Amino acid sequence: MNTSNALQDIAGTIVLAGAGKMGGAMLTGWLARGLDPKRVVVIEPHPSAGIGALATRGVRLNPSPDDVGSAATLVVALKPQMFREAGPMLKPFVGPSTLLVSIMAGTTISALQEVCGGSVVRAMPNTPAAIGRGITVAVAASNVSAVQRAVADALLRATGSVEWVDDEGLMDAVTAVSGSGPAYIFLLAEELARAGVEAGLPQELATKLARETVAGAGELLHRSEDSSATLRKNVTSPGGTTAAALEVLMGPDGLWQLMIRAVAAATKRSTELAK
Protein backbone atom coordinates (compact mmCIF):
# COMPACT_ATOMS: atom_id res chain seq x y z
CA MET A 1 0.00 0.00 0.00
CA ASN A 2 1.27 3.52 -0.79
CA THR A 3 1.05 5.11 2.67
CA SER A 4 1.07 8.73 1.49
CA ASN A 5 -1.88 8.18 -0.81
CA ALA A 6 -3.63 6.02 1.79
CA LEU A 7 -3.32 8.84 4.32
CA GLN A 8 -4.65 11.42 1.88
CA ASP A 9 -7.58 9.12 1.09
CA ILE A 10 -8.73 8.94 4.72
CA ALA A 11 -12.08 10.70 5.07
CA GLY A 12 -13.28 12.89 7.94
CA THR A 13 -11.76 14.36 11.08
CA ILE A 14 -9.00 12.60 13.03
CA VAL A 15 -8.89 13.42 16.74
CA LEU A 16 -5.66 12.63 18.60
CA ALA A 17 -6.12 12.51 22.39
CA GLY A 18 -2.74 12.79 24.11
CA ALA A 19 0.11 14.30 22.10
CA GLY A 20 2.96 13.28 24.38
CA LYS A 21 6.02 11.30 23.31
CA MET A 22 4.21 8.55 21.39
CA GLY A 23 1.10 10.44 20.20
CA GLY A 24 3.31 13.36 19.14
CA ALA A 25 5.62 11.04 17.19
CA MET A 26 2.64 9.55 15.34
CA LEU A 27 1.23 12.98 14.52
CA THR A 28 4.62 14.04 13.14
CA GLY A 29 4.64 10.94 10.93
CA TRP A 30 1.12 11.57 9.59
CA LEU A 31 1.82 15.19 8.69
CA ALA A 32 5.23 14.34 7.16
CA ARG A 33 3.49 11.80 4.93
CA GLY A 34 0.86 14.16 3.63
CA LEU A 35 -2.12 14.10 5.99
CA ASP A 36 -3.90 17.46 5.72
CA PRO A 37 -3.30 19.25 9.08
CA LYS A 38 -6.72 20.89 8.87
CA ARG A 39 -8.32 17.47 9.29
CA VAL A 40 -6.52 16.87 12.61
CA VAL A 41 -7.78 17.82 16.07
CA VAL A 42 -5.40 17.45 19.02
CA ILE A 43 -6.64 17.19 22.60
CA GLU A 44 -3.65 17.80 24.87
CA PRO A 45 -3.77 19.79 28.13
CA HIS A 46 -0.07 20.70 28.09
CA PRO A 47 1.06 20.81 24.45
CA SER A 48 4.81 20.98 23.78
CA ALA A 49 6.14 23.92 21.76
CA GLY A 50 6.35 21.62 18.73
CA ILE A 51 2.71 20.55 19.02
CA GLY A 52 1.65 24.18 19.66
CA ALA A 53 3.46 25.24 16.47
CA LEU A 54 1.37 22.81 14.43
CA ALA A 55 -1.63 25.08 15.06
CA THR A 56 -0.07 27.55 12.61
CA ARG A 57 -0.23 24.77 9.99
CA GLY A 58 -3.93 24.25 10.57
CA VAL A 59 -4.06 21.55 13.26
CA ARG A 60 -6.91 22.41 15.66
CA LEU A 61 -5.59 22.36 19.23
CA ASN A 62 -8.04 21.78 22.10
CA PRO A 63 -11.23 23.00 20.40
CA SER A 64 -14.55 22.58 22.20
CA PRO A 65 -15.88 19.04 21.59
CA ASP A 66 -19.17 20.67 20.50
CA ASP A 67 -17.32 22.36 17.63
CA VAL A 68 -15.87 19.04 16.48
CA GLY A 69 -18.72 16.56 17.00
CA SER A 70 -18.19 12.89 16.39
CA ALA A 71 -14.93 12.14 14.57
CA ALA A 72 -14.35 9.61 11.81
CA THR A 73 -11.27 8.48 13.74
CA LEU A 74 -10.20 8.95 17.37
CA VAL A 75 -6.62 7.97 18.26
CA VAL A 76 -6.12 7.58 22.01
CA ALA A 77 -2.56 8.00 23.31
CA LEU A 78 -3.21 8.82 26.97
CA LYS A 79 -1.39 7.18 29.84
CA PRO A 80 -3.25 3.92 30.55
CA GLN A 81 -3.45 4.75 34.26
CA MET A 82 -5.57 7.84 33.51
CA PHE A 83 -7.83 6.30 30.87
CA ARG A 84 -10.68 5.30 33.21
CA GLU A 85 -10.82 8.91 34.52
CA ALA A 86 -10.09 10.87 31.32
CA GLY A 87 -11.63 8.48 28.78
CA PRO A 88 -15.28 9.53 29.32
CA MET A 89 -14.31 13.09 28.23
CA LEU A 90 -13.62 11.65 24.79
CA LYS A 91 -17.15 10.29 24.34
CA PRO A 92 -18.41 13.43 22.48
CA PHE A 93 -15.95 12.52 19.69
CA VAL A 94 -17.36 9.00 19.32
CA GLY A 95 -20.39 8.30 17.13
CA PRO A 96 -21.82 5.04 15.80
CA SER A 97 -19.29 4.89 12.95
CA THR A 98 -16.19 6.22 14.74
CA LEU A 99 -12.98 4.19 14.47
CA LEU A 100 -11.11 4.29 17.79
CA VAL A 101 -7.42 3.42 17.59
CA SER A 102 -5.78 3.00 21.00
CA ILE A 103 -2.04 2.69 21.54
CA MET A 104 -2.32 2.45 25.34
CA ALA A 105 -0.39 -0.37 26.96
CA GLY A 106 -2.54 -2.94 28.71
CA THR A 107 -5.85 -1.27 27.88
CA THR A 108 -8.13 -3.92 26.43
CA ILE A 109 -10.59 -3.69 23.57
CA SER A 110 -13.45 -4.36 25.99
CA ALA A 111 -12.33 -1.53 28.33
CA LEU A 112 -12.10 0.83 25.35
CA GLN A 113 -15.58 -0.19 24.17
CA GLU A 114 -16.97 0.21 27.68
CA VAL A 115 -15.49 3.69 28.30
CA CYS A 116 -15.68 5.27 24.81
CA GLY A 117 -17.59 2.98 22.45
CA GLY A 118 -16.79 2.97 18.74
CA SER A 119 -15.13 0.36 16.56
CA VAL A 120 -11.85 -0.37 18.34
CA VAL A 121 -8.39 -1.18 17.01
CA ARG A 122 -5.88 -1.84 19.78
CA ALA A 123 -2.32 -1.17 18.66
CA MET A 124 1.17 -1.15 20.13
CA PRO A 125 3.74 1.05 18.32
CA ASN A 126 7.26 1.98 19.46
CA THR A 127 9.29 5.19 19.53
CA PRO A 128 11.37 4.60 16.36
CA ALA A 129 8.02 5.72 14.88
CA ALA A 130 9.45 9.24 15.25
CA ILE A 131 11.81 8.52 12.33
CA GLY A 132 9.41 6.32 10.36
CA ARG A 133 11.16 3.16 11.59
CA GLY A 134 8.68 1.96 14.18
CA ILE A 135 6.95 -1.40 14.28
CA THR A 136 3.33 -1.63 15.36
CA VAL A 137 1.22 -4.67 16.16
CA ALA A 138 -2.55 -4.19 15.84
CA VAL A 139 -5.68 -6.19 16.60
CA ALA A 140 -9.19 -5.22 15.53
CA ALA A 141 -12.50 -5.76 17.35
CA SER A 142 -15.09 -7.76 15.44
CA ASN A 143 -17.17 -4.65 14.57
CA VAL A 144 -14.29 -2.91 12.74
CA SER A 145 -15.13 -2.67 9.03
CA ALA A 146 -12.65 -3.34 6.22
CA VAL A 147 -12.55 0.40 5.44
CA GLN A 148 -11.88 1.26 9.10
CA ARG A 149 -9.14 -1.36 9.27
CA ALA A 150 -7.53 0.19 6.16
CA VAL A 151 -7.68 3.63 7.81
CA ALA A 152 -6.03 2.29 10.97
CA ASP A 153 -3.42 0.53 8.85
CA ALA A 154 -2.60 3.74 6.95
CA LEU A 155 -2.26 5.77 10.17
CA LEU A 156 -0.04 3.17 11.82
CA ARG A 157 1.99 2.41 8.69
CA ALA A 158 2.91 6.10 8.38
CA THR A 159 5.30 5.49 11.29
CA GLY A 160 6.88 2.22 10.11
CA SER A 161 5.75 -1.34 9.55
CA VAL A 162 2.55 -2.94 10.85
CA GLU A 163 1.71 -6.51 11.84
CA TRP A 164 -1.95 -7.46 12.33
CA VAL A 165 -2.83 -10.27 14.73
CA ASP A 166 -6.18 -11.90 15.54
CA ASP A 167 -5.41 -12.83 19.14
CA GLU A 168 -5.60 -9.88 21.56
CA GLY A 169 -3.96 -12.12 24.16
CA LEU A 170 -0.64 -11.59 22.37
CA MET A 171 -0.63 -7.84 23.03
CA ASP A 172 0.93 -7.97 26.52
CA ALA A 173 3.96 -9.90 25.25
CA VAL A 174 4.09 -7.69 22.13
CA THR A 175 4.24 -4.66 24.42
CA ALA A 176 7.07 -6.28 26.38
CA VAL A 177 9.10 -7.09 23.25
CA SER A 178 8.65 -4.26 20.71
CA GLY A 179 6.76 -1.56 22.64
CA SER A 180 9.26 -1.40 25.48
CA GLY A 181 12.11 -2.96 23.46
CA PRO A 182 13.78 0.27 22.28
CA ALA A 183 14.50 1.08 25.95
CA TYR A 184 16.42 -2.19 26.32
CA ILE A 185 18.60 -1.28 23.34
CA PHE A 186 19.24 2.24 24.65
CA LEU A 187 20.19 0.69 28.00
CA LEU A 188 22.61 -1.58 26.16
CA ALA A 189 24.32 1.53 24.75
CA GLU A 190 24.49 3.05 28.24
CA GLU A 191 25.90 -0.08 29.87
CA LEU A 192 28.39 -0.76 27.06
CA ALA A 193 29.71 2.77 27.56
CA ARG A 194 29.92 2.29 31.34
CA ALA A 195 31.78 -0.99 30.86
CA GLY A 196 34.15 0.80 28.49
CA VAL A 197 34.91 3.36 31.19
CA GLU A 198 35.51 0.52 33.67
CA ALA A 199 37.94 -0.96 31.14
CA GLY A 200 39.90 2.32 31.11
CA LEU A 201 38.40 4.39 28.28
CA PRO A 202 37.68 8.11 28.71
CA GLN A 203 33.92 8.72 29.25
CA GLU A 204 33.40 10.71 26.05
CA LEU A 205 35.14 8.14 23.85
CA ALA A 206 33.32 5.22 25.53
CA THR A 207 29.94 6.95 25.02
CA LYS A 208 30.67 7.60 21.36
CA LEU A 209 31.93 4.06 20.71
CA ALA A 210 28.90 2.48 22.40
CA ARG A 211 26.38 4.74 20.65
CA GLU A 212 27.88 4.27 17.19
CA THR A 213 28.25 0.53 17.72
CA VAL A 214 24.61 0.07 18.72
CA ALA A 215 23.40 2.35 15.91
CA GLY A 216 25.69 0.79 13.28
CA ALA A 217 24.84 -2.78 14.31
CA GLY A 218 21.11 -1.88 14.23
CA GLU A 219 21.46 -0.39 10.76
CA LEU A 220 23.41 -3.45 9.54
CA LEU A 221 20.69 -5.71 10.95
CA HIS A 222 18.09 -3.55 9.19
CA ARG A 223 19.81 -3.62 5.80
CA SER A 224 21.19 -7.16 5.81
CA GLU A 225 19.27 -10.21 4.74
CA ASP A 226 21.28 -12.31 7.21
CA SER A 227 19.80 -13.32 10.55
CA SER A 228 21.05 -11.64 13.71
CA ALA A 229 22.73 -14.95 14.64
CA THR A 230 24.71 -14.93 11.36
CA LEU A 231 25.70 -11.29 11.83
CA ARG A 232 26.85 -12.14 15.37
CA LYS A 233 28.89 -15.10 14.10
CA ASN A 234 30.50 -12.82 11.50
CA VAL A 235 32.02 -10.79 14.37
CA THR A 236 33.15 -13.84 16.31
CA SER A 237 36.61 -15.06 15.26
CA PRO A 238 37.35 -18.52 16.68
CA GLY A 239 39.29 -18.18 19.92
CA GLY A 240 39.14 -14.39 19.66
CA THR A 241 37.95 -11.49 21.79
CA THR A 242 34.25 -11.67 20.88
CA ALA A 243 34.11 -15.37 21.75
CA ALA A 244 35.52 -14.50 25.18
CA ALA A 245 32.80 -11.88 25.74
CA LEU A 246 30.01 -14.09 24.39
CA GLU A 247 30.98 -16.85 26.80
CA VAL A 248 29.90 -14.43 29.53
CA LEU A 249 26.84 -13.02 27.74
CA MET A 250 25.62 -16.45 26.59
CA GLY A 251 26.59 -18.30 29.75
CA PRO A 252 24.45 -19.24 32.75
CA ASP A 253 22.74 -16.07 34.06
CA GLY A 254 23.62 -14.40 30.76
CA LEU A 255 21.53 -12.23 28.49
CA TRP A 256 18.98 -14.97 27.65
CA GLN A 257 18.03 -15.48 31.29
CA LEU A 258 18.02 -11.73 31.95
CA MET A 259 15.87 -11.05 28.88
CA ILE A 260 13.37 -13.75 29.88
CA ARG A 261 12.98 -12.07 33.27
CA ALA A 262 12.74 -8.57 31.78
CA VAL A 263 10.14 -9.52 29.16
CA ALA A 264 8.15 -11.48 31.76
CA ALA A 265 8.14 -8.44 34.08
CA ALA A 266 6.95 -6.13 31.29
CA THR A 267 4.29 -8.64 30.19
CA LYS A 268 3.02 -8.93 33.76
CA ARG A 269 2.92 -5.12 34.11
CA SER A 270 0.91 -4.86 30.89
CA THR A 271 -1.70 -7.27 32.26
CA GLU A 272 -1.81 -5.24 35.50
CA LEU A 273 -2.46 -2.02 33.55
CA ALA A 274 -5.61 -3.68 32.19
CA LYS A 275 -7.16 -3.63 35.68
Ligand SMILES: NC(=O)C1=CN([C@@H]2O[C@H](COP(=O)(O)OP(=O)(O)OC[C@H]3O[C@@H](n4cnc5c(N)ncnc54)[C@H](OP(=O)(O)O)[C@@H]3O)[C@@H](O)[C@H]2O)C=CC1
Ligand atom coordinates in the same frame (compact mmCIF):
# COMPACT_ATOMS: atom_id res chain seq x y z
N1 LIG B 1 6.48 5.91 25.00
C1 LIG B 1 6.47 4.76 24.35
O1 LIG B 1 7.53 4.24 23.94
C2 LIG B 1 5.18 4.08 24.02
C3 LIG B 1 3.99 4.46 24.61
N2 LIG B 1 2.84 3.81 24.31
C4 LIG B 1 1.61 4.22 24.93
O2 LIG B 1 1.34 5.53 24.52
C5 LIG B 1 0.61 6.20 25.53
C6 LIG B 1 1.28 7.52 25.81
O3 LIG B 1 2.59 7.28 26.27
P1 LIG B 1 3.69 8.41 26.20
O4 LIG B 1 3.50 9.20 24.96
O5 LIG B 1 4.97 7.75 26.51
O6 LIG B 1 3.23 9.27 27.47
P2 LIG B 1 3.13 10.84 27.60
O7 LIG B 1 2.92 11.11 29.05
O8 LIG B 1 4.30 11.48 26.92
O9 LIG B 1 1.81 11.19 26.78
C7 LIG B 1 0.51 11.23 27.31
C8 LIG B 1 -0.03 12.60 27.02
O10 LIG B 1 -1.42 12.68 27.33
C9 LIG B 1 -1.62 13.94 27.93
N3 LIG B 1 -2.87 14.06 28.67
C10 LIG B 1 -3.06 14.06 30.00
N4 LIG B 1 -4.38 14.21 30.28
C11 LIG B 1 -5.03 14.30 29.12
C12 LIG B 1 -6.38 14.47 28.74
N5 LIG B 1 -7.35 14.54 29.66
N6 LIG B 1 -6.69 14.55 27.44
C13 LIG B 1 -5.73 14.47 26.52
N7 LIG B 1 -4.41 14.31 26.81
C14 LIG B 1 -4.07 14.21 28.10
C15 LIG B 1 -0.43 14.08 28.81
O11 LIG B 1 -0.29 15.40 29.28
P3 LIG B 1 0.48 15.63 30.72
O12 LIG B 1 1.83 15.03 30.58
O13 LIG B 1 0.48 17.08 30.86
O14 LIG B 1 -0.35 14.91 31.74
C16 LIG B 1 0.68 13.66 27.87
O15 LIG B 1 1.10 14.72 27.03
C17 LIG B 1 0.58 5.29 26.76
O16 LIG B 1 -0.68 4.71 26.85
C18 LIG B 1 1.63 4.24 26.44
O17 LIG B 1 1.28 2.98 26.98
C19 LIG B 1 2.80 2.79 23.39
C20 LIG B 1 3.94 2.39 22.78
C21 LIG B 1 5.23 2.95 23.07
Ligand SMILES: O=C(O)[C@@H]1CCC=N1
Ligand atom coordinates in the same frame (compact mmCIF):
# COMPACT_ATOMS: atom_id res chain seq x y z
O1 LIG C 1 6.47 1.83 29.31
C1 LIG C 1 5.31 1.77 28.89
O2 LIG C 1 4.38 1.39 29.62
C2 LIG C 1 5.01 2.14 27.46
C3 LIG C 1 4.39 1.02 26.70
C4 LIG C 1 5.46 0.49 25.82
C5 LIG C 1 6.51 1.49 25.90
N1 LIG C 1 6.24 2.41 26.76
